[in-house]
Amino acid sequence: MTSxxxxxxxxxxxxxxxxxxxxxxxxxxxxxAVCGCGLAAVLxxxxxxxxxxxxxxxxxxxxxxxxEGNRRLSRREVLHWAGITVHTSVWDAPPDLVRTRxxxxxxxxxxxxxxxxPNRLSISVEERRPVAxxxxxxxxxxxxxxxxxGPLREGDSPDFPLITGLxxxxxxxFVSVGVHRALRFLRLCERFRGxxxxxxxxxxxxxxxxxxxxxxxxxxxxxxxxxxxxxxRSARVLAVWEGQMNRVAAVDVSFRGMAVVKLHEEPPPATLxxxxxxxx
Numbered sequence: 008m009t010s011x012x013x014x015x016x017x018x019x020x021x022x023x024x025x026x027x028x029x030x031x032x033x034x035x036x037x038x039x040a041v042c043g044c045g046l047a048a049v050l051x052x053x054x055x056x057x058x059x060x061x062x063x064x065x066x067x068x069x070x071x072x073x074x075e076g077n078r079r080l081s082r083r084e085v086l087h088w089a090g091i092t093v094h095t096s097v098w099d100a101p102p103d104l105v106r107t108r109x110x111x112x113x114x115x116x117x118x119x120x121x122x123x124x125p126n127r128l129s130i131s132v133e134e135r136r137p138v139a140x141x142x143x144x145x146x147x148x149x150x151x152x153x154x155x156x157g158p159l160r161e162g163d164s165p166d167f168p169l170i171t172g173l174x175x176x177x178x179x180x181f182v183s184v185g186v187h188r189a190l191r192f193l194r195l196c197e198r199f200r201g202x203x204x205x206x207x208x209x210x211x212x213x214x215x216x217x218x219x220x221x222x223x224x225x226x227x228x229x230x231x232x233x234x235x236x237x238x239x240r241s242a243r244v245l246a247v248w249e250g251q252m253n254r255v256a257a258v259d260v261s262f263r264g265m266a267v268v269k270l271h272e273e274p275p276p277a278t279l280x281x282x283x284x285x286x287x
Contacts, residue, residue, distance in 0.1 A: 067096045069128050076132040080114055085132060088112050097126055105130070113156050139193060139208075141170040141186055151194075153187045168193055172210040185210040192216055192234055201238035215261065223252050230261030240266055 069091060077085050086092075089105050102120035109118045109132065117133040135156055137148035148156040148163075149170070159165070170189045173182045189208045196202055204221035211217070215230035223245065229237050237260045244258050244266045259267040 064096075067098060067125050068093070069095050069097050069100060069126055071127040073127075073129040074132075075130075077134065079134055080112070080132070085109065085130065088115075089130065091128070097122060097124055097128065100128055113154065116150075137167060139168045139170055139190060140165065141189075142174050143182065144174065149186060149190070151190065153183065153190055155186070168205040169207045170210060171207055178210075178212060181210075181212050185212070188231075189216065192218075192229075195234055196238070199235060199238060201242065225252060225255045226257040228257060228259040228261050233263075237261070244268065 070093075072086070072091070074082055074085060088111070089100075089108050091100060091105070100122060102122050105120045105128075106118045109115050109120075109130070114134050115132050116135045119129075119131040121129040123129070135150040135152075135154060137156060138151045139149050140159070141147050141149045141155065143155070145158045146165075146169075147158055148167070150156060170186060172178065173185045178185065189210050192208060193205060196205060202218070202220040202222075205218060206221040207219040209217040209219070209226075214228070215232075216228075216234075218227045218229060219225075220227065225245075227241050227245075229241070241258055241260045244260070245252070248255050248268070254270050255268060256271050257269040259269065
């Protein structure tokens, strides 16, 4: 065989070999594509169904719920707000969702939620603490931040300062501001011990605050602003009338540098009449 014949034969052999390799790769690619499509179909249609069956299986039903921090709220009420029942799957109780639901409760200030598979949920709540009672349509607890916590229940303690004057339709837009100002005054009283205890704080949008001390049946008109100085001034006035408080109806210290003492209708003795207007 001549050299040209051998070269032609070699070229033909290489061509057939290359064609064979290409066909082999094409068959492999087609097989991989078919397998990929099949796997995708299984994942698309099979996995969601399997997950749905797994989520609904009794094995994942929440059967171990640890709850702490609830004092006023019952276990049943907390779980109701959390959206958890005896049939809830642990898959359907993600911590962020449970926390968001519970924080919508007016009595809950903070929540920690921990989920552990296959069937355990841990909830720790921090409840708000009432510091006063505000009279709106009904008596409601209010916390230090001014959050209205809801109506008093049967058996709830009424032993808190009462905030009044905000239950009329005219004061509807002033409720939030009025509650916060009354609470600020109560904190000031705690800090500087203006009175032994406060029975009532009456809020008026125009006239300001009128306070009723618990130990003395007398109204103390403070108005708006300068409460620290007014508390000191009212304390001096009440000290002057100590032992004769039954004659005093109100003490008005809303005027700068002055205290006006309003007596009851019956005429007081002549020695007391001179005390009606005091400068302190």
